[in-house]
Amino acid sequence: MHTSALVLFSGGQDSATCLAWSLERYQNVETIGFNYGQRHAVELECRSTFLRALRKSYPSWDKKLGEDHMLDMSLLGQISDTSLTQAKSIEFGKSGLPNTFVPGRNLLFLTFASALAYRRGLTVLVGGMCETDYSGYPDCRDDTLKSLQVTLSLGLDQRMVVETPLMWLDKAATWRMAEQLGGNNLVSLILEESHTCYLGDRSQRHAWGYGCGKCPACELRQTGYETYRRGQHG
Numbered sequence: 309m310h311t312s313a314l315v316l317f318s319g320g321q322d323s324a325t326c327l328a329w330s331l332e333r334y335q336n337v338e339t340i341g342f343n344y345g346q347r348h349a350v351e352l353e354c355r356s357t358f359l360r361a362l363r364k365s366y367p368s369w370d371k372k373l374g375e376d377h378m379l380d381m382s383l384l385g386q387i388s389d390t391s392l393t394q395a396k397s398i399e400f401g402k403s404g405l406p407n408t409f410v411p412g413r414n415l416l417f418l419t420f421a422s423a424l425a426y427r428r429g430l431t432v433l434v435g436g437m438c439e440t441d442y443s444g445y446p447d448c449r450d451d452t453l454k455s456l457q458v459t460l461s462l463g464l465d466q467r468m469v470v471e472t473p474l475m476w477l478d479k480a481a482t483w484r485m486a487e488q489l490g491g492n493n494l495v496s497l498i499l500e501e502s503h504t505c506y507l508g509d510r511s512q513r514h515a516w517g518y519g520c521g522k523c524p525a526c527e528l529r530q531t532g533y534e535t536y537r538r539g540q541h542g
């Protein structure tokens with residue numbers, strides 16, 4: 309049986325929810341983050357704050373939560389030309405993808421994560437990729453990840469399961485999942501400590517958390533949270 313997992317944890321709403329999902333499900337959970345010269349180190353700061361708060365609020369999860377690993381992926385800056393790594397505004401290209409897209413980014417992240425998981429004796433990779441997101445990143449699609457699971461398992465000559473619990477959920481359903489996993493306390497924790505905004509704005513606190521309130525990531529988070537709250541009261 310698969311009892312140990314490595315969670316791709318960026319500090320955002322999705323990966324925070326995936327971390328809680330994994331802590332409910334596995335005995336031994338470690339986290340991995342990637343530093344790739346994001347314009348906004350704020351997201352990485354949120355990671356450690358969130359991990360500390362989660363440990364404090366959920367002692368049973370604290371016992372299962374192991375090491376946090378941070379990999380330097382600054383080399384991605386050499387092959388990308390996007391608003392995440394350079395001072396550019398977010399635009400949508402002809403392909404319909406935002407220019408924040410780093411081609412194949414998740415393939416690289418999962419491949420590095422699998423090498424680390426192998427060495428740590430972890431057999432499941434958990435990621436917050438989903439197809440319901442507005443952006444349609446091809447490396448977040450279910451087929452891509454299922455295919456990668458096969459490739460990684462063959463290449464490592466060891467079963468490596470890729471779990472994506474949010475694959476078919478919209479943002480409102482992701483909030484509901486957090487509530488089911490850790491109650492209102494977890495919802496509040498994700499609201500307060502997770503970060504989504506592309507512009508790295510944490511100066512404005514809205515009902516749905518911090519952010520500029522205007523970028524596509526903020527809009528998505530706001531709409532999802534408001535839908536979730538309406539469902540709660542309706």
Ligand code: ZN
Nearest residue numbers: 505520523526
């Ligand atoms: Zn924003």
